[in-house]
Amino acid sequence: xxxxxxxxxxxxxxxxxxxxxxxxxxxxxxxxxxxxxxxxxxxxxxxxxxxxxxxxxxxxxxxxxxxxxxxxxxxxxxxxxxxxxxxxx
Numbered sequence: 001x002x003x004x005x006x007x008x009x010x011x012x013x014x015x016x017x018x019x020x021x022x023x024x025x026x027x028x029x030x031x032x033x034x035x036x037x038x039x040x041x042x043x044x045x046x047x048x049x050x051x052x053x054x055x056x057x058x059x060x061x062x063x064x065x066x067x068x069x070x071x072x073x074x075x076x077x078x079x080x081x082x083x084x085x086x087x088x089x
Contacts, residue, residue: 003011
């Protein structure tokens with residue numbers, strides 16, 4: 001069976017189109033998979049961000065509590081010093 005140059009070109013073009021379709025299908029499937037993976041990654045990042053915010057909030061509360069304790073202690077020491085000075089006089 002002989003094939004003409006025109007027939008050969010047509011066969012090559014059909015095969016090339018078929019390969020391109022397969023590539024596109026594969027690429028679309030890969031993109032869908034990547035989107036799913038990215039969504040999972042984004043969910044993890046959102047949870048991490050929320051955990052970081054909670055940790056920062058707790059740290060601020062601890063700092064404020066420490067500052068308040070320091071102010072109370074300072075006030076008490078001033079009162080004690082004033083009392084002691086009053087007793088000395």
